[in-house]
Amino acid sequence: MAMVVKNNMQAKNTLNQLDKNDKALAKSLKKVASGMKINSAEDDASGYSISEKMLTQMRSLSQDIDNAQNGNSMLKVAEGGIQSTVDILSTLKEKVINAANDTNTDADRLTIQKELDKAVDQLDENANVQYNGKTVLDGSHNNEVIHPGTYTSLVNESLAPNVSTGDDITDLCDVTGRSLGILPDSKIEYSYVIQGKTYMTTLSPVSAYTVGEMFQMSEDENGDTPLATQISTVFSNNVGKDRTGTDVYTVNGNKALIFKAGTAGVNGQVSGLTINVVNKDGTINQTANSVLNNFYEAIRAENESPDNALTFQIGTKANQTVRIGFSDMRATALGLRAADGSTLSISTQKKANAAISVLELAMDKALKLQTTVGAVESRLGFTVSNLTTASESTNASESIIRDADMAKEMTNYTKNNVLKQAAQSMLAQANQNSSSVLSLLQ
Template sequence: MGFAINTNNDALNTYRNLTGVQNSLSKSLEKLSSGLRINQAGDDAAGLTISTQLASQVSGLQQASRNAQDGTSLVQTADGALTQAQSILNRMRDLAVQAGNDSNSPAARTAIQSEATSLTAELARIGSSVNFNGQNLLDGTTPTFKFQVGADGNSQSQIAVDLSSSNLVSIASKLNVGGSGTSLATTDVAGKTLVFTSTNNTTGAVNTSAKITVPASSTTTGYTDLQKTQDAVSALNGNSAFSANFSASVYSTTAAGVTTYSVAVTAKDGGAVTQTSAATPTGTQATLTGAAASNVGKLAFDSAESAQASIIAIDAQIAAVSTARANIGAIENRFNNVVSTISTSVTNLTAAKSRITDVDMAQEMVNYTRANVLSQAGTAMLAQANSLPQLALKLLG
């Protein structure tokens, strides 16, 4: 190669290498000072896309965990009120049992009625006043609460809390004023296989029970019509296929001094019971026409018979509250599991993001040291390369 002055190839090559080393040194300083491997899109375009998605998912899951904890707080608030309601109903049942004795004077029965009425009013007050963040829980105004417990926008990321069966205002109303339902003769219920259907007047929802076989009443001498009716009512309420959507009560009417007992059926969602059918021995369905029944389940303590009917009515509501509490307990456990699962997911996703975005400090210090040494050496060599053209002066001497 010739000896040129205008173009110093050695200096240019040294400068090119030094520029690359300086860029590497700058990158190492940036990574070491931030602790991140990816500081701008050019550092790792694919890694940046993945890490951004992971960061969004982690942030969403953390908020979902807080949502689930809010859900736990809500159902715990509802359960606390239902616990008190159950205590009230138990006390009302004790009063009904006490009123079942004919040793009670009219004044004693009046006192029992007064306390039961007061307890029913308190039951309604609890239902109307219990709220979470300004939203009533137990009065039926908001039967379902939805909670976002996942980071995605699909149905699997939501949990619905159904409090429709926890309507204390409705329970108190049934015990105080009485609901409306369909009255069926005990002979049409006892010993028959039945199917119940109801239609909600507001939502149009249709509920149909499975076939229910009600045991025949005892034929023992002295077994009264009331006792036969009570047996039928207990058998219906004790059937999960029936009690999921319906409630049975002893219903009585008095005409010309004669009291007739029948089975009153009401729908828990407030719908009208539109048909009751029974399978005949040949297997066909025979439609039963029931009469309208008013004040179904209303508590009365003026006689031993009324007290027994009240016990059955209260038992039905105690069972309803117990079922509601069981559902709430299951939802609470579900929320707790959600929080635990989210915690594990956040830990694993954060670790995955860290492996993509966080710099390995030890490795980067090795790179920095190497680049620093090469930078100093390159600077020294560039100075030497720049001094080489000065050798041409010796040719002039």
């Protein structure tokens, strides 16, 4: 090999190798210090991109879990308000049943009335329960209700499906075909409640009326004439239209006796209905009463409203949501208070008896909403579990891509450290080799 002094190639080669070893050592040191084998796109461009997407996904899933849990907290507040309403309605029904008992005087009923009035005020307090400044049960967060609102529809499916409006009342049979035992000389006492006012009428004798005339509006005992437009009765399998405008049909698809309010919305709702068949001797036809009073509220009266339902974002993409609308739980919407502020009257035995039906329908409204809230709570619980599993799985995948094997990286670090020291030693040796040229110049 020629002896030169201008270019020390051995030293340059060794220096280049030292630089490579130094960079490799720096990378190993960074991986060991950070615990990640990919610290920048330079380390692994595609792996870094995939890992960053997964990190964003995990952060989004974490926020979804928080959203679902916060939503469940709101629903717990709503459930508490509804449960309090259910408890109050249960107590009120007990009091009204007491008021309907003639062991009480009208003075006693007045005392019970005062208790009822205060309890009705508490129903409005329950409806105004708040979560994070949002009033939950006052109807301000309900689902959309089309114009002009919905009509109360009470359905009785216990009568024979072949009944027609031209049949005699005495020919009425139950759904199994058995006669109700309504005698020609019997009478029917019929009452319903609208706007807190109880309308009562008596059809006597029943032989003078057909089924279509069974619930015609005649003058009641107070001299008031109920309007025929307040309530209508038909036999049909089409109950009416719900809040979305969709036709609602009877459960079994057969014709049923339908009591429908004549006016849409809360102000026109029929909040209670009672039918009492009384024999000529004054005894009650319990068989007929059991069948005729076996109705349910198929469509609830609601005012026209835009869609104000609450939305819980529980997914990482747009519109991955759970929505719930809270029906109005105020006393007016439950039929216990009129628009003028007056409450349901139980001043007489007959009015107290009619009020029992009002409280049953109000209880049904509260329990339906409680069921809806409970179902969404359950769904959010499952959602939290699913989101947690998804977050854990994503985290595991991201870990495989990006997390460093510390044992492996420590081995690499030690190797690169030794190589760097060796290169430094060899560079010193290469530099010393050039000095041997000086011996030729002496």
